Amino acid sequence: KEEEKIAWIPKVPGFPLIGNAWDLRSHSDRLQVLSSYSEQFDGLFYLDLGVRKIIVISDVKVLEFILTSTKMLNKSKEYGFLDKWLGKGLLTAPALRWKRSRKIITPAFHFSILRQFVQVYETNANILVKLLDKETGKESMDIFPYIKACALDIICETSMGVSINAQVDNKSDYVFAVNEMSRIVVDRSFSAIKQLDLLYPLTRDFYKERKYVKTLHSYTESVIRSRKEELKGKDLEKNPEKLKNVYEDLGVKEKVAFLDLLLQATSDGEPLPDWYIREEVDTLMFEGHDTTAAAMSFCLFCLAEHLDVQAKAVEEQRTIFGENRNRAITPEDIHEMKYLELVIKETLRLYPSVPFISRECEREIQYEDGKTFPAGVNIFLYVYGLLRNPKIFPDPEKFDPGRFEETDFSPFSYLPFSAGPRNCIGQKFAMHEMKAVISKVLRTYELVSANPKHRLQLIAELVLKSTNGIRIKLEKRNWD
Numbered sequence: 001k002e003e004e005k006i007a008w009i010p011k012v013p014g015f016p017l018i019g020n021a022w023d024l025r026s027h028s029d030r031l032q033v034l035s036s037y038s039e040q041f042d043g044l045f046y047l048d049l050g051v052r053k054i055i056v057i058s059d060v061k062v063l064e065f066i067l068t069s070t071k072m073l074n075k076s077k078e079y080g081f082l083d084k085w086l087g088k089g090l091l092t093a094p095a096l097r098w099k100r101s102r103k104i105i106t107p108a109f110h111f112s113i114l115r116q117f118v119q120v121y122e123t124n125a126n127i128l129v130k131l132l133d134k135e136t137g138k139e140s141m142d143i144f145p146y147i148k149a150c151a152l153d154i155i156c157e158t159s160m161g162v163s164i165n166a167q168v169d170n171k172s173d174y175v176f177a178v179n180e181m182s183r184i185v186v187d188r189s190f191s192a193i194k195q196l197d198l199l200y201p202l203t204r205d206f207y208k209e210r211k212y213v214k215t216l217h218s219y220t221e222s223v224i225r226s227r228k229e230e231l232k233g234k235d236l237e238k239n240p241e242k243l244k245n246v247y248e249d250l251g252v253k254e255k256v257a258f259l260d261l262l263l264q265a266t267s268d269g270e271p272l273p274d275w276y277i278r279e280e281v282d283t284l285m286f287e288g289h290d291t292t293a294a295a296m297s298f299c300l301f302c303l304a305e306h307l308d309v310q311a312k313a314v315e316e317q318r319t320i321f322g323e324n325r326n327r328a329i330t331p332e333d334i335h336e337m338k339y340l341e342l343v344i345k346e347t348l349r350l351y352p353s354v355p356f357i358s359r360e361c362e363r364e365i366q367y368e369d370g371k372t373f374p375a376g377v378n379i380f381l382y383v384y385g386l387l388r389n390p391k392i393f394p395d396p397e398k399f400d401p402g403r404f405e406e407t408d409f410s411p412f413s414y415l416p417f418s419a420g421p422r423n424c425i426g427q428k429f430a431m432h433e434m435k436a437v438i439s440k441v442l443r444t445y446e447l448v449s450a451n452p453k454h455r456l457q458l459i460a461e462l463v464l465k466s467t468n469g470i471r472i473k474l475e476k477r478n479w480d
């Protein structure tokens, strides 16, 4: 029946029983295979993976229809693999809970809150450049692990208000559990055995997952408990400024963490339950560090490979910081980094941190006359393919930040942060963090192509990665 309803969509020819699963079996070839189908079928086709069918879309018109539809707010089943860790936090929440949560959480991303995080970026970027010092002069180094630890420290401090020092102490149980859980979830999505609930308990990852989830939850829970204690008895209104003052009184950190705002939020006049807060904090922890870590690392790689672009970006930094390259960054500086913003945008076009967005049709949806998306069908919005479509981005393989000066791309053709009601809530936060950290690295180091020249091997996990690392060469920058 489902097959009849989607007969208007071209089907990629496959084998009996396993359909197209054979074509997509290799982790490393998946992006190329999907891109070649996208080109062949003009951005709309479906795949038969034996147990399920997936409609893959990179056509702008269909994509806009899906992303703006109010009946297409549920995520697909793969997101369920995150359930034990994140529960139904904002990223994975089904439509009903999502509507309520998005309303509660949106104020936590208000500009006035984001401004206060600048000092967190500064502190952690300072640690980063110190740690990178021992890598200077090497012909080739992988920047990704350094950036990832920095991004993890930043998200932990901004979402929970505590520091886990991942950059200095990468052996901590919490850091290890976050990394392992990211791996386990992705392995499950692509493994024929691990994705089946019946067979998963027969694998070692099932038991590891239990252990890591316990570590992660007990950490988040203990932070929530102690924050609650600290705030107990204080007559706080839902006013970040007041909360900030209380923090100063308590002699704790000055800034307001997302957790503090959630502790102040109410639903129907009642405070939010602890489990709900924990799910949202865990969600921010996950979605808020892997994405920016990948984007910042790819951006540094692009700058190392394109010295003309790097020179322009450094010129902008010189104009902003003048002689004092080490002074602390301000929100105004971040605002001034217009060219760096184009560089980051172009990086996200070529290397979108989230290469697919997935949805599940809640109910049957009429698209055009005689064309429907049936209830329950899985939809993959192929962001990576769209962002390299030559009809929209001429000479798509070329790294050219200037294209954003010349063309105003529609929000449905340039969408690394997704678009529509379920877009990325952390977009501004991410842009601020990325500018602050990249700016610090650029002011401290010259980035050069690795020797031997590094060829990225991209794979599409939940977040886009390079299996052989993201390698560049660092040299001390002269600022005179």
Ligand code: HEM
Pocket: 090, 091, 092, 102, 283, 284, 287, 288, 289, 291, 292, 295, 348, 352, 353, 354, 356, 357, 358, 416, 417, 418, 421, 422, 423, 424, 425, 426, 427, 429, 430
């Ligand atoms: C370069 C950085 C980032 C990129 C490219 C990115 C991209 C995205 C995309 C494409 C989505 C939609 C996913 C989907 O519909 O399946 C999304 C959702 C989301 N992102 Fe981001 N993200 C980034 C950084 C962040 C940061 C820093 C945070 C938090 C501090 C964050 C929090 C979230 C949350 C909570 C959602 C779910 C929103 C909802 O369903 O209402 N993201 N992100």
